[in-house]
Amino acid sequence: MATPFETKKTEDGTTLFVRGSLDINTAPALAEEIDKIVATKPSKVECDISGLDLIDSSGVAALVKLYKSVRSVGGAIKITGARDQPLAIFKLLRMDKVFNL
Amino acid sequence: MSTIRLTVPGNLRYRGIAVRVVAEAARLVSGSAQRDPNDPLDNDVRHPFDTAVVSAFMEIFNNVAIHAYQRKDVGTIQIVITPTERELVIEIEDYGNSFDIDRVAPLPAELDELSLPEGGMGIHIAKTMLDEVTYEPGPPNLWRLSKRLPATAGIAREERS
Numbered sequence: 001m002a003t004p005f006e007t008k009k010t011e012d013g014t015t016l017f018v019r020g021s022l023d024i025n026t027a028p029a030l031a032e033e034i035d036k037i038v039a040t041k042p043s044k045v046e047c048d049i050s051g052l053d054l055i056d057s058s059g060v061a062a063l064v065k066l067y068k069s070v071r072s073v074g075g076a077i078k079i080t081g082a083r084d085q086p087l088a089i090f091k092l093l094r095m096d097k098v099f100n101l
Numbered sequence: 102m103s104t105i106r107l108t109v110p111g112n113l114r115y116r117g118i119a120v121r122v123v124a125e126a127a128r129l130v131s132g133s134a135q136r137d138p139n140d141p142l143d144n145d146v147r148h149p150f151d152t153a154v155v156s157a158f159m160e161i162f163n164n165v166a167i168h169a170y171q172r173k174d175v176g177t178i179q180i181v182i183t184p185t186e187r188e189l190v191i192e193i194e195d196y197g198n199s200f201d202i203d204r205v206a207p208l209p210a211e212l213d214e215l216s217l218p219e220g221g222m223g224i225h226i227a228k229t230m231l232d233e234v235t236y237e238p239g240p241p242n243l244w245r246l247s248k249r250l251p252a253t254a255g256i257a258r259e260e261r262s
Contacts (some may be wrong), residue, residue: 025117032148054159056222057226061218084146084147092229093212094110094208095217
């Protein structure tokens, strides 16, 4: 199964690109990546989900974990590029406002 | 009335196959076009009807594999999909442990950074996305999901054809 994410270091933080389907099968690997990112105590993280086509509640939980973990170490987190089915799920769960999508 | 029948092992490895079949069945009802006809394995779910059906089905499939079959490689999931002109009905049957749908806690009324949930969202997604979600404990356990096209969508389809 192709890895649905990629991490890139930027000048002032980290950008995490999530693509394809983030679901119960792929979310555990992302959760491990999130642990690695948070261990560096980043000041700024952008999670770009413009390439994300499908998400389920396990995928949402992984992004909530990312959000809470980065905030817990004092970092700023921005989730960008939500569209189609993932955006509909965030709106249904009323997370679009918390995530400022 | 035509039906589509699919039986897969009750294991998350087979989830993607079932999701693609359901996505295509939803497309039969919604009339939505594929983004790229040359890429049949694309995760192409954009139409609101397809979004609702696929999102709900993914959650119920997860629920069966995790709660009914407890992530063990046992049992099967039988899926019967009935697309009609204006409605899609999906029945999902398993022989695993029964699930108490009434014990699912609602989401917090007010959501903020602190109350963001990290679980318990699946059934809420399915119930909210669809017109009907019922569950009959078994054996076999039976989930019945249905989604109807809104009236305006039906008119638009008739005008196109």
